[in-house]
Amino acid sequence: MSPPPKAKDGGTERNEWNPWRNLKHIFFNPKKKLRSFRNQPLEKDIKPTVSLPPPDIILGGLVRGSIYGLVALGYTMVYGILGMINFAHGEIFMIGMFTCVFALGLLSTLLSTTTLVNLLLATLVAMIFSAAFGYANERIAYRRLRKAHILAPLTSAIGLSIILQNFVFLTVSKDNISFPRVYSDQLNKVAFTLGGVHFNYLQFTILGTSLVLMAALFFFIHRTRLGIAMRGTAQDQLMASLVGIPVNKIIALTFVLGSSLAAVAGVMVSMYQSVAGWNSGYIWGLKAFTAAVLGGIGNIPGAVLGGLIIGLTEDITCYYFGSNWRNSVVFLILMIVLIIRPRGLLGERVADKV
Amino acid sequence: MQRHIIHTLLVVFIAVAAGLTGCSKSSDDHLKIGIAGVRTGTDGSIGGAMINGSIIAVDEWNAKGGVLGKKVELVIRDDEGKPDKAVSVARELVSNGVAAVIGHFNSGCTIPSSPIYNEAKILQITPGSTNPKVTEQGFPALFRIIGRDDQQGTIAAKFMREKLGLTKIAVLHDKTAYGEGFANEVKKTFLANGGQVVVFDGIPRTELDFRANIAVIKSSGAQALLWGGMYSQSGPLYLQLRQAGLDIPFVSGNGTIDPNFLDAVGASASNIYITFGPDYENLPAAQPFIKKYRSLYGKEGAYSVYGYDAANVLLEAIQAAGSADAAKVAAVLREKTFNTVLGPVGFDAKGDLKQSNDILWTVKDSKFVPAP
Known part of the structure; x- marks a missing residue:
């Protein structure tokens, strides 16, 4: 067999990300404009071009961001009402993932069909199951600690998170479990192709579902009687109870709402990444919590905004600098925002409680 | 009363100490x-x-x-x-x-x-x-x-460069000693044989959504993806690569050889190559x-x-x-x-195998089989 032709510039040296050379390139050479460092050689004879991130990077970032936003709503609602961070929220998300996968398995055998109706039913089951978990968490771990020092419910939440993770790890699956391909493949079909880039129905489904749910929640809180009761409870629990608002029920409703939203996010993520794992809740939950803080914890549009910013930052960083830098850049932005605006981008209250 | 407690504590202490010495005594048989x-x-x-x-x-x-x-x-x-x-x-x-x-x-x-x-x-x-x-x-x-990974990496790199005749590859790893080490060995050999590594990047071990990395690979025009990492990430990475419409070869090291990977990728998986030891079955x-x-x-x-x-x-x-x-x-x-x-x-002076017996595997009908 004859040896294959040699590549023209047989090396990777100049393609590699070198922070110092590239920073110098941006800041000390004003004639050249910012562009992707990754794929183009740094040579004088090549005309510098501004390379915007391709559309799949932007869409991927928006999808991740909308999921962060959806999960962040749960953190932010609980903080708004109780002033505590529910660290077990990520685990509720993970339980939603697993419930959906098992419900799908059960439904396919019971109904012997594999239509998208099954998927909707399984999502509903996951929502109900997660909501029950969220409600139980509130009853067992937080209600009795409501009057305690602020660190008590926080510790309780962290403990609950560890318990739930290990419970799933030990009793359900130590390995990642696969989302049934029959269902995800129906949504993973290519919707359209733009400039050689494939766009899946699933990505638009996730983006659309998240945005609709966020808008519905916003409407619910600002336009319905229950929503008004929730806002009242958030402002002053004692006064709310004096005017006849059932405070305990409203708080339970907050947990149920946040948990069912997290379950929907969990279902979509397990479909999107094609597996569900016992530690997925921790990973997505941590970023969602960061999104809530970035947007201003306690503020619902803030959670959505924070989620989208983090999702986009992650993917755009990955495009320009590589995924090694992803988390560093996200948390750097968080730090800068918190130094300039300690209450977050849209936050009204200073997050001084935790 | 006070005296009583002290006595009890003393007894407990002695009992524990005796128990500990009992444990540490090495058994001769x-x-x-x-x-x-x-x-x-x-x-x-x-x-x-x-x-x-x-x-x-x-x-x-x-x-x-x-x-x-x-x-x-x-x-x-x-x-x-x-x-x-x-x-x-x-x-x-x-x-x-x-x-x-x-x-x-x-x-x-x-x-x-x-x-x-x-x-x-x-x-x-x-x-x-x-x-x-x-x-x-x-x-x-x-x-x-x-x-060793350098032996394994040489096999993977030479396979892509010589057998498949590729000039540009993308390399991703999971930032662990194993994954990054293997990825580096492949990169070294591939460059030494006149190829180009257009993407070289690390992903945290817990990450399961690779869309951004895949978009980068797609825009770079890589002809194959080498993954240095474990099976828990290999499955989702392979699937997401195919969903993005990239049918390039997916090459990986021995961390991918696990039934869990086969479950994740399904029966239609193709164009997968894995370096691992001989076919003992x-x-x-x-x-x-x-x-x-x-x-x-x-x-x-x-x-x-x-x-x-x-x-x-x-x-x-x-x-x-x-x-x-x-x-x-x-x-x-x-x-x-x-x-x-x-x-x-047999072992050499360093403690390595005198002769590595790694070969190339592929996935066919939900089974690992030696590559033809």
Whole structure:
């Protein structure tokens, strides 16, 4: 067999990300404009071009961001009402993932069909199951600690998170479990192709579902009687109870709402990444919590905004600098925002409680 | 009352102290061998199968009457695939008085734990850690019964460059000692053979959404993706690559060889290449082991046979040396050639296999098969 032709510039040296050379390139050479460092050689004879991130990077970032936003709503609602961070929220998300996968398995055998109706039913089951978990968490771990020092419910939440993770790890699956391909493949079909880039129905489904749910929640809180009761409870629990608002029920409703939203996010993520794992809740939950803080914890549009910013930052960083830098850049932005605006981008209250 | 409490405490204290000395007393009729590996965590499935292999070997020796006239007693510890946990496991095994250690599984665990065994003059043999650094540390009693990543990386890189005739590849790794080490070896060989590495990037071990990295690969025009990492991420990465419309070859190292990967990618998976040891399932020497393993634990994992071989080679060397002393056993290991399930095995001065037996595998009809 004859040896294959040699590549023209047989090396990777100049393609590699070198922070110092590239920073110098941006800041000390004003004639050249910012562009992707990754794929183009740094040579004088090549005309510098501004390379915007391709559309799949932007869409991927928006999808991740909308999921962060959806999960962040749960953190932010609980903080708004109780002033505590529910660290077990990520685990509720993970339980939603697993419930959906098992419900799908059960439904396919019971109904012997594999239509998208099954998927909707399984999502509903996951929502109900997660909501029950969220409600139980509130009853067992937080209600009795409501009057305690602020660190008590926080510790309780962290403990609950560890318990739930290990419970799933030990009793359900130590390995990642696969989302049934029959269902995800129906949504993973290519919707359209733009400039050689494939766009899946699933990505638009996730983006659309998240945005609709966020808008519905916003409407619910600002336009319905229950929503008004929730806002009242958030402002002053004692006064709310004096005017006849059932405070305990409203708080339970907050947990149920946040948990069912997290379950929907969990279902979509397990479909999107094609597996569900016992530690997925921790990973997505941590970023969602960061999104809530970035947007201003306690503020619902803030959670959505924070989620989208983090999702986009992650993917755009990955495009320009590589995924090694992803988390560093996200948390750097968080730090800068918190130094300039300690209450977050849209936050009204200073997050001084935790 | 006060006096009473003090007396009770004293009695309890003495009882505990007596119990502790009882524990630390070494038993003369047993030879303690430690097994350190990963049974839980994201590598639990692949690592647990390795430990089971070693257990079978030790049980066989015990049924034959043990080693040096003593029964072998196993001390099995789980490092969860975490470097920090591996160090505490190593300290625990040392204080437990084991004569030798089989393990660890992950390179990231073997490297930080090996100085502890070296200092305690305990022989260590790893059935799964392929990072070159493991044996490059120059410890006299550290052996590995599997090919190195530079040998593995050379096979993968040459395959892509020469057999497939590719000029541009993308390389992703999971930032662990194993994954990044393997990725670096492939990159080095591929560049040396006149190819180009257009993407080289690390992904955290817990990440399961690779869309951004895949978009980068797509815009870079890479002709193949090399993944240096473990099976828990290999499956989603492969699927997402195909969903993005990239049908380029997916090449990976021995961390991907696990049934879990086959489950994740499904029956239609194609264009996958994995470097790993020989195809033992069709070797006549392996049949008794395979039969025994399946009757006890079900389908064996890819590393079960390595765990089995490591335990057999270790015990045979102890028997031949006539003592469990690390220096003497190490000398025997370097001299002798051992007959294992995977064929005759000998060790060089560094403690590596004299001859790596890695080949290229592929996935067909939900099975790992040697590549044609």
